[in-house]
Amino acid sequence: MPRRLSLPCDRLCAMYEAGATTITLARLYDCHPATIARYLRQCGVTLRTGRFTARPFDEALFRRLYLEEQLPLTRIAIALNVSVGTLGNWRRRLGIPPRRRRA
Numbered sequence: 001m002p003r004r005l006s007l008p009c010d011r012l013c014a015m016y017e018a019g020a021t022t023i024t025l026a027r028l029y030d031c032h033p034a035t036i037a038r039y040l041r042q043c044g045v046t047l048r049t050g051r052f053t054a055r056p057f058d059e060a061l062f063r064r065l066y067l068e069e070q071l072p073l074t075r076i077a078i079a080l081n082v083s084v085g086t087l088g089n090w091r092r093r094l095g096i097p098p099r100r101r102r103a
Contacts, residue, residue, distance in 0.1 A: 005031055009043040016040055
């Protein structure tokens, strides 16, 4: 038989809004993070997303550096302050084929 939890809305909301994660709160109250999320929603809290927000990028600059100047991805990543993986995602999203490896 499942146990019934009675979590204090005010304290739960205060801790979450102060930066605590659902995982941290679940460990504190000995329950599942989904239970914490459900209680927070019932208390009227808008949950934070666990994903990074998409970073805007200058498509023209990326195309110029990658296609025209043919800089290595590591140099482009440093210039644009992003990871090489992010550049790969941008390239695929724009439909730009990968360059061939140099011999």
